[in-house]
Amino acid sequence: xxxxxxxxxxDSLAGLPGFEKDKFTDVHENTEQVTSIRLNPLKPxxxxxxxxxxxxxxxxxxxxxxSARPSFTLDxxxxxxxxxxxxxxxxxxxxxxxxxxxxxxxxxRVLDLCAAPGGKSTLLAAALPGSFIVxxxxxxxxxxxxxxxISKWGSDHVIVTNNDPKDFKKLPGYFDLMVVDAPCSGxxxxxxxxxxxxEWSEANVEMCSLRQQRILTDTxxxxxxxxxxxYSTCSYSMQEDEEICDWIINQFQLQPVKINIDPSWAIVExxxxxNAATGYRFYPDKVQGEGFFIACFxxxxxxxxxxxxxxxxxxxxxxxxxxxxxxxxxxDDYLISDQKEIVIASLKKWEEEIATISNTLNVRKxxxxxxxVKGKDLIPHHELALSHLLSNDIPAVNLAKExxxxxxxxxxxxxENEKKGWTICRFGDINLGWMKVLPxxxxxxxxxxxxxxxx
Ligand code: SAM
Numbered sequence: 001x002x003x004x005x006x007x008x009x010x011d012s013l014a015g016l017p018g019f020e021k022d023k024f025t026d027v028h029e030n031t032e033q034v035t036s037i038r039l040n041p042l043k044p045x046x047x048x049x050x051x052x053x054x055x056x057x058x059x060x061x062x063x064x065x066x067s068a069r070p071s072f073t074l075d076x077x078x079x080x081x082x083x084x085x086x087x088x089x090x091x092x093x094x095x096x097x098x099x100x101x102x103x104x105x106x107x108x109r110v111l112d113l114c115a116a117p118g119g120k121s122t123l124l125a126a127a128l129p130g131s132f133i134v135x136x137x138x139x140x141x142x143x144x145x146x147x148x149x150i151s152k153w154g155s156d157h158v159i160v161t162n163n164d165p166k167d168f169k170k171l172p173g174y175f176d177l178m179v180v181d182a183p184c185s186g187x188x189x190x191x192x193x194x195x196x197x198x199e200w201s202e203a204n205v206e207m208c209s210l211r212q213q214r215i216l217t218d219t220x221x222x223x224x225x226x227x228x229x230x231y232s233t234c235s236y237s238m239q240e241d242e243e244i245c246d247w248i249i250n251q252f253q254l255q256p257v258k259i260n261i262d263p264s265w266a267i268v269e270x271x272x273x274x275n276a277a278t279g280y281r282f283y284p285d286k287v288q289g290e291g292f293f294i295a296c297f298x299x300x301x302x303x304x305x306x307x308x309x310x311x312x313x314x315x316x317x318x319x320x321x322x323x324x325x326x327x328x329x330x331x332d333d334y335l336i337s338d339q340k341e342i343v344i345a346s347l348k349k350w351e352e353e354i355a356t357i358s359n360t361l362n363v364r365k366x367x368x369x370x371x372x373v374k375g376k377d378l379i380p381h382h383e384l385a386l387s388h389l390l391s392n393d394i395p396a397v398n399l400a401k402e403x404x405x406x407x408x409x410x411x412x413x414x415x416e417n418e419k420k421g422w423t424i425c426r427f428g429d430i431n432l433g434w435m436k437v438l439p440x441x442x443x444x445x446x447x448x449x450x451x452x453x454x455x
């Protein structure tokens with residue numbers, strides 16, 4: 001989409017590190033936006049004849065540029081969670097995580113504070129498979145989309161919560177890594193979100209800056225001594241970027257962390273005026289990606305520690321365990337619990353963390369939903385079909401694209417000679433969901449509220 005930017009906005013950027021007015025306005029007014037995806041390491045890579053994959057994103061090994069923008073809605077493997085459509089600059093979080101944990105153990109407990117719709121959380125889930133990840137979103141109406149994207153991604157080590165930043169005061173010194181991808185004035189996404197251009201104003205930048213300070217004031221205390229904070233925005237404005245970095249150092253005495261970058265990436269390294277914090281600016285006239293700012297800090301001061309609750313997760317009776325067991329891989333790694341009639345599998349190794357978060361925050365999704373037990377049978381849950389917990393012994397059928405789309409629209413499918421019972425529908429070896437093959441028909445179990453409505 002070609003856009004003319006307001007003069008007041010352009011004027012406000014004058015003098016910013018790396019800002020080149022003519023190139024910047026030209027890339028907004030005369031060029032097409034870039035499309036990129038991040039592949040899911042838990043799932044088979046989609047075939048290139050289905051997805052126009054071009055180059056790898058330089059700072060993220062699983063990031064791919066696409067040579068054309070496909071209809072994600074009409075791509076079955078998108079619904080199977082084989083990739084996440086994500087703007088390339090923001091995938092730099094992957095590079096930071098790899099750099100800071102290059103020479104030390106990965107973080108145990110991770111918080112993604114402003115998580116919806118789930119771009120950074122799915123990235124963290126892939127980059128840190130051995131960590132416990134709390135994916136939080138304050139706005140209730142955005143949590144459903146976040147949970148759906150986490151379910152599709154198929155990880156078992158992410159818990160979704162719906163809490164205000166101030167609720168994290170109950171968890172002092174708890175997290176080893178905290179990502180604050182703060183709500184901002186959004187100028188970095190003007191090429192993708194044209195409506196945002198009209199909402200931009202100096203007053204809104206100021207309002208966002210104050211809100212960012214409030215969010216950080218409420219949550220920095222939950223960072224452990226030695227823990228890292230990654231702060232990012234999709235705004236170009238200094239008040240939301242370098243000035244916030246200076247403010248973090250003034251208020252909380254965190255140490256700025258410099259990250260190694262390859263000069264060929266054309267990311268602009270900036271140094272904040274007062275406290276010399278290093279930050280990284282992404283301009284769409286320099287990188288293949290949208291506008292983005294990111295900085296990293298370390299908590300080097302002593303902090304009060306909250307060690308968490310030691311409650312046990314209440315496990316389901318043996319009979320339920322034996323019904324679900326044939327559906328799961330690595331059954332012994334999981335605690336099986338029965339929550340509001342849905343059987344959930346949670347990693348045993350995170351039992352204390354799950355108890356702590358459940359006792360302190362408003363949990364919206366935890367572990368992987370396995371299904372509902374009815375008599376001696378399990379009605380398997382959609383989340384199980386999309387997760388890596390699913391046993392390889394469950395029958396599966398690879399569908400042609402037309403049938404895969406029919407399945408995702410929840411239309412009737414016709415099969416002959418298929419084995420009767422619960423069966424996984426796949427496209428290109430990527431699981432899409434459940435169907436039940438009966439003697440005279442096939443029942444489509446794709447979740448009604450997830451179905452494709454587009455023709
Ligand atoms: N991290 C997300 C991703 O990668 O998909 C994008 C996050 S978006 C930039 C900022 C998020 O902050 C939004 O989901 C928004 O609902 C949330 N938010 C808005 N006001 C907030 C507040 N006062 N405290 C915390 N989060 C807030």
